Amino acid sequence: MAEEKKVVKKAAPKKVAAKKPAAKKAVAAKKAPAKAVATKKPAAKTAAKKPAAKKAAPKKNTVSVTLVKSFHGRLPTHRATITGLGLKRINHTVVLQDTPEVRGMINKVSYLLKVEG
Numbered sequence: 001m002a003e004e005k006k007v008v009k010k011a012a013p014k015k016v017a018a019k020k021p022a023a024k025k026a027v028a029a030k031k032a033p034a035k036a037v038a039t040k041k042p043a044a045k046t047a048a049k050k051p052a053a054k055k056a057a058p059k060k061n062t063v064s065v066t067l068v069k070s071f072h073g074r075l076p077t078h079r080a081t082i083t084g085l086g087l088k089r090i091n092h093t094v095v096l097q098d099t100p101e102v103r104g105m106i107n108k109v110s111y112l113l114k115v116e117g
Contacts, residue, residue, distance in 0.1 A: 061098035063106070064116040066091065071112055081109050 067087040071079050085105055086094040096102050098117075106115055 062095050062117055063098045063102065064093055064095050065106060066093040066114040066116075067112060068114045069112045071109075074109075074112070078109050078112070081105050082112065085109075087113075 065085055065087065067082065067090055070090060071082045085096065085102070106113060
């Protein structure tokens, strides 16, 4: 069995050595396009001087959620829901989009939260 381990140890360095030259080729290939991109950037700047038309972004409904009770000692799924909402500590407030997914998370741990909006 000791001979088998020696064979395995000898085979492993050969694979690692084979990967290193491939990595050098990839680095060399990445350097060549980088020079080409550098020459294209000034041309892109001249084309970007045109004034952009302003578009009115549609207002999305938002909900402000504040953690008012500690989530320590609660069910693990409820703790995960609190962190999923982005709340980190008591009196931490987060503004979220009003979607059915977020509303479901809020309903699950509503006894720990204060919801506005």
